[in-house]
Amino acid sequence: MREVTGRWTLRQAVAVTPGLLTLLVLFVLPLLELLRQSWSQPISRFGLETTLHADAIHYREALALAGPVLGRSVVMAALATGLCLLIGFPLAWWIVRYGGMWRPLLTGLVVTPLFLNALVRAIAWSSLLADRGPLLQLLQRSGLVPMLEVIGLLQDGRLLNTSAALLAGLTYCGLPFLVLPLVASLSTIPLELLEAAADLQAGPMRSFRLVILPLALPGLISGCLLTFIPALGDVVNAQVLGGPSDRMVGNLLQNLVLVQQRFNTGAALAMVLLLIALAALLLEGRAPRNGQL
Amino acid sequence: MRSHFGRRSFLCLGAGAATAAVLPGLLAACSGSRDDQLSISNWPLYIDPSRPGHPGTVERFERASGIRVTYSEDQNDSATFFAKIRPELAAGRAIPQDIFITPYWLASRLIGLGWLEELPVSQIPNAARLVPQLQRPSWDPSGRFSLPWQSGIAGIAYNREVTGRDLTGIEDLYAPDLRGRVGFLTEMRDTMGLLMLAQGEDPGNPTMARAESAFRRLEKAKAAGQIRAFTGNNYQSDLLAGNFAACMAWSGDVAQLAQDNPKLQFIVPSSGGILWADVMVVPKRSPHLREATAWMNFVYDPSEAARITEEVQYISPVQGVQAILSAHQDTAALARNPLVFPDASMRNKLHTFGPMSESEEIAFEERFAAVSQA
Numbered sequence: 001m002r003e004v005t006g007r008w009t010l011r012q013a014v015a016v017t018p019g020l021l022t023l024l025v026l027f028v029l030p031l032l033e034l035l036r037q038s039w040s041q042p043i044s045r046f047g048l049e050t051t052l053h054a055d056a057i058h059y060r061e062a063l064a065l066a067g068p069v070l071g072r073s074v075v076m077a078a079l080a081t082g083l084c085l086l087i088g089f090p091l092a093w094w095i096v097r098y099g100g101m102w103r104p105l106l107t108g109l110v111v112t113p114l115f116l117n118a119l120v121r122a123i124a125w126s127s128l129l130a131d132r133g134p135l136l137q138l139l140q141r142s143g144l145v146p147m148l149e150v151i152g153l154l155q156d157g158r159l160l161n162t163s164a165a166l167l168a169g170l171t172y173c174g175l176p177f178l179v180l181p182l183v184a185s186l187s188t189i190p191l192e193l194l195e196a197a198a199d200l201q202a203g204p205m206r207s208f209r210l211v212i213l214p215l216a217l218p219g220l221i222s223g224c225l226l227t228f229i230p231a232l233g234d235v236v237n238a239q240v241l242g243g244p245s246d247r248m249v250g251n252l253l254q255n256l257v258l259v260q261q262r263f264n265t266g267a268a269l270a271m272v273l274l275l276i277a278l279a280a281l282l283l284e285g286r287a288p289r290n291g292q293l
Numbered sequence: 294m295r296s297h298f299g300r301r302s303f304l305c306l307g308a309g310a311a312t313a314a315v316l317p318g319l320l321a322a323c324s325g326s327r328d329d330q331l332s333i334s335n336w337p338l339y340i341d342p343s344r345p346g347h348p349g350t351v352e353r354f355e356r357a358s359g360i361r362v363t364y365s366e367d368q369n370d371s372a373t374f375f376a377k378i379r380p381e382l383a384a385g386r387a388i389p390q391d392i393f394i395t396p397y398w399l400a401s402r403l404i405g406l407g408w409l410e411e412l413p414v415s416q417i418p419n420a421a422r423l424v425p426q427l428q429r430p431s432w433d434p435s436g437r438f439s440l441p442w443q444s445g446i447a448g449i450a451y452n453r454e455v456t457g458r459d460l461t462g463i464e465d466l467y468a469p470d471l472r473g474r475v476g477f478l479t480e481m482r483d484t485m486g487l488l489m490l491a492q493g494e495d496p497g498n499p500t501m502a503r504a505e506s507a508f509r510r511l512e513k514a515k516a517a518g519q520i521r522a523f524t525g526n527n528y529q530s531d532l533l534a535g536n537f538a539a540c541m542a543w544s545g546d547v548a549q550l551a552q553d554n555p556k557l558q559f560i561v562p563s564s565g566g567i568l569w570a571d572v573m574v575v576p577k578r579s580p581h582l583r584e585a586t587a588w589m590n591f592v593y594d595p596s597e598a599a600r601i602t603e604e605v606q607y608i609s610p611v612q613g614v615q616a617i618l619s620a621h622q623d624t625a626a627l628a629r630n631p632l633v634f635p636d637a638s639m640r641n642k643l644h645t646f647g648p649m650s651e652s653e654e655i656a657f658e659e660r661f662a663a664v665s666q667a
Binding site: 045046047048065068069127130131132133155156157158160161243244245247251252255256257258259260261 | 370372373375376379380383384402406472473474479515518520521522523534535536651655658659662663665666667
């Protein structure tokens with residue numbers, strides 16, 4: 001916009017105001033309140049009055065409580081993002097390369113799960129994975145159970161309430177967020193470039209590494225972030241699909257605020273989580289741009 | 294599914310009632326008065342619902358009193374509900390609910406905070422029909438800030454088809470053959486109370502020292518993979534789906550579920566069960582204390598109370614319900630059920646999780662969360 005007019009017009013200001021106001025009221029102000037809470041001490045356990053404290057006690061508490069859970073959440077979110085990549089990249093490539101006139105429909109199908117509420121999706125998965133559910137019965141008949149038990153897909157003969165089920169849920173939820181930006185990114189690659197690469201004797205691997213990957217990178221990175229950050233804050237999948245030792249930091253946060261009523265510790269933990277997400281965003285900012293790898 | 298049908302038809306009736314009431318409602322709003330209205334917030338499936346040809350508790354009350362009731366089954370988790378209403382009540386503002394049904398321990402906390410209206414018990418003549426133990430209970434020693442709704446028992450539910458054997462106590466939940474198929478409750482007082490009893494400790498006087506062995510046992514069981522999940526009300530679906538072979542559960546729920554699935558059993562563990570109570574309270578600054586009083590008097594009428602018991606199968610706080618139910622052929626069996634009408638030998642097996650100091654409560658919740666949430 002600036003390149004066109006050189007300065008802001010009234011019309012632009014009017015157009016941007018609702019968005020800025022929404023951000024201010026619904027994001028910046030609550031965030032500041034959260035920050036204040038994380039540095040405050042309540043005067044009474046359930047009262048509203050708090051006093052500011054220059055002591056990071058709530059952060060120390062939050063880190064002590066969340067330490068192992070936080071580590072597990074980061075690992076789980078990273079694993080889910082990796083799985084999404086493994087599944088999503090070929091899928092996105094296939095849609096772009098061979099989807100043809102069906103491309104909008106195929107992309108739409110990828111997004112369909114998002115029409116369902118996250119809780120409903122998790123519950124649907126839980127009946128699929130249940131002890132008397134179709135999937136486990138199929139596996140039992142196939143005789144694969146002992147092998148799956150060894151690689152950790154099954155736990156004590158069950159699919160539901162395991163780390164693997166949690167990972168599956170996180171991957172399922174993240175997949176559309178990875179595929180969509182990838183499809184957008186991949187579809188900007190001119191096919192002539194691939195033909196040129198082939199003409200210059202580049203094999204499929206080489207042209208993937210030197211042509212497709214660098215050009216898809218912006219979509220790839222934003223897709224990974226869009227998968228990783230929500231997975232990091234997951235509550236529902238861990239609760240419905242995970243076992244008692246698969247709680248994520250979101251569950252702990254919910255418990256701190258809603259059950260234990262430790263609002264200040266919860267606020268500190270939320271700030272820590274925000275910092276991790278910010279760090280991930282900063283890494284993205286430093287990542288190579290289009291075509292530079 | 295009788296209950297689902299009942300709830301849906303109730304919604305239809307509610308919608309009809311709402312339409313019929315729009316005009317007087319508007320008039321009332323214009324005159325600035327909101328009289329003759331009452332907003333009640335209760336747990337799901339915890340009342341006699343309206344069905345075609347059968348007006349439920351709420352509808353009968355509306356007809357008898359002329360008071361328009363907004364009845365919501367939106368209580369799901371008492372701690373979360375408290376977190377929701379805390380900012381309003383702490384700031385001295387009214388909340389939309391005129392009556393909500395809440396566990397005794399939360400009522401005790403709200404009384405301590407001064408966030409409840411004092412009930413004009415003298416204007417609730419039927420309160421005299423309450424069983425004596427509930428007239429001045431430990432959580433509300435003056436008996437002026439809460440009145441009981443229903444009581445129930447936390448014990449063990451199991452699916453005979455999945456366990457292949459009958460269970461008798463908490464030890465069964467630790468049994469190797471049920472490994473990974475056992476559910477515990479997220480409700481700390483019920484889980485810890487049952488586990489303390491199993492360790493021979495008295496949950497009536499809970500201290501961290503007394504709960505130490507119960508906590509250790511719980512932590513060990515979790516680390517060993519014995520426990521499949523910690524759940525709230527949703528243990529019911531896991532039990533029905535066969536994911537849980539056995540779990541901690543609440544008596545009335547299992548009685549309702551067993552109507553559709555007779556393989557489900559509920560037992561009070563040999564070491565004892567936890568007796569709890571849910572109570573009705575009126576939050577401070579509710580403008581409808583008079584209407585709330587009328588409601589409380591209405592539901593303590595023994596015939597009304599009997600209809601609720603017949604539906605929910607929990608322990609009624611009202612005397613005379615057992616006699617009413619045993620007089621009818623189709624409810625006579627219910628009247629003999631010791632889980633609904635505990636006899637002396639059942640009473641001896643039931644214990645209440647006692648009050649705790651603030652620091653003990655924090656310590657309990659922290660350690661329990663470290664097992665159930667980490």
